[in-house]
Amino acid sequence: MREKNCALRCLVFVGWILHPRGVSIAANLTKIQSRIESACARVGRDPVGVTLMAVSKNQPPERVMEAVGLGLTLFGESRVQEARIKIPQLPNRLRWHMIGHLQSNKCRDAVPLFEMIESVDSLALAQEVARIADKRGKQMPILLEVNIAGESSKFGWNPERVLEQFLEVNQLPRLEIHGLMTIAPYATDPERVRSVFRRLRELRERCEELLGAPLPVLSMGMSGDLDVAIEEGATLVRVGTSLFGERPRVVRELDETA
Numbered sequence: 001m002r003e004k005n006c007a008l009r010c011l012v013f014v015g016w017i018l019h020p021r022g023v024s025i026a027a028n029l030t031k032i033q034s035r036i037e038s039a040c041a042r043v044g045r046d047p048v049g050v051t052l053m054a055v056s057k058n059q060p061p062e063r064v065m066e067a068v069g070l071g072l073t074l075f076g077e078s079r080v081q082e083a084r085i086k087i088p089q090l091p092n093r094l095r096w097h098m099i100g101h102l103q104s105n106k107c108r109d110a111v112p113l114f115e116m117i118e119s120v121d122s123l124a125l126a127q128e129v130a131r132i133a134d135k136r137g138k139q140m141p142i143l144l145e146v147n148i149a150g151e152s153s154k155f156g157w158n159p160e161r162v163l164e165q166f167l168e169v170n171q172l173p174r175l176e177i178h179g180l181m182t183i184a185p186y187a188t189d190p191e192r193v194r195s196v197f198r199r200l201r202e203l204r205e206r207c208e209e210l211l212g213a214p215l216p217v218l219s220m221g222m223s224g225d226l227d228v229a230i231e232e233g234a235t236l237v238r239v240g241t242s243l244f245g246e247r248p249r250v251v252r253e254l255d256e257t258a
């Protein structure tokens with residue numbers, strides 16, 4: 001009888017561990033912070049120079065609040081429709097970056113919602129963001145998203161194009177270019193994308209020469225490859241899955257409006 005009871009308790013315990021809601025953001029955050037620290041230590045960087053962004057796309061506001069409770073304040077969203085509904089439900093003091101492809105017709109909503117648009121991926125989009133920002137009298141910090149590996153499935157500037165058009169973007173009213181962003185190709189072994197991160201860092205140096213001023217932000221590295229990205233100089237890592245667990249496919253709060 002006692003044995004049976006014990007077995008049952010074990011089962012309940014295992015079930016609790018494996019239950020998706022049992023995924024602890026706190027434990028995940030500790031792991032990510034130690035990955036950041038180790039990567040910095042390997043290359044002699046100060047971890048203070050690496051900002052962790054929590055990618056909250058597809059996560060309901062309650063999950064975001066859990067992360068807020070652990071001290072996280074910077075969040076990334078990839079769809080304007082989702083951000084428009086989610087951001088107003090959360091405390092004002094949080095900071096939001098747009099990290100997904102932005103369509104021109106969504107700029108009007110995106111400019112007031114976000115502290116930074118990381119996914120400015122063409123001159124035409126930069127011009128549209130500038131036009132809207134100017135209309136609203138808002139300075140708009142941006143990053144230029146570069147498609148380093150030239151993947152046809154991804155958005156982003158071709159690296160040579162960035163150099164050709166950098167000064168033109170820089171002259172647009174209200175835009176402040178803070179740096180560059182990239183999404184590395186998917187790889188089971190992150191060492192295989194190290195060169196992508198290195199090339200983004202080198203491209204930033206060339207942009208800094210053109211500009212004659214520093215560009216402080218290198219946004220690169222996600223759940224699978226943030227360690228290598230930090231070793232190559234990332235100042236901002238964008239982490240979703242390793243923090244929140246697998247992303248829900250359906251965004252509940254959007255159901256009523258879909």
Ligand SMILES: *Cc1c(COP(=O)(O)O)cnc(C)c1O
Pocket residue numbers: 055057078099100183222223224238239240241242
């Ligand atoms: C979804 C997303 C991330 C986070 O990816 P994970 O692998 O879940 O950490 C980072 N950056 C961008 C641009 C994304 O769209």
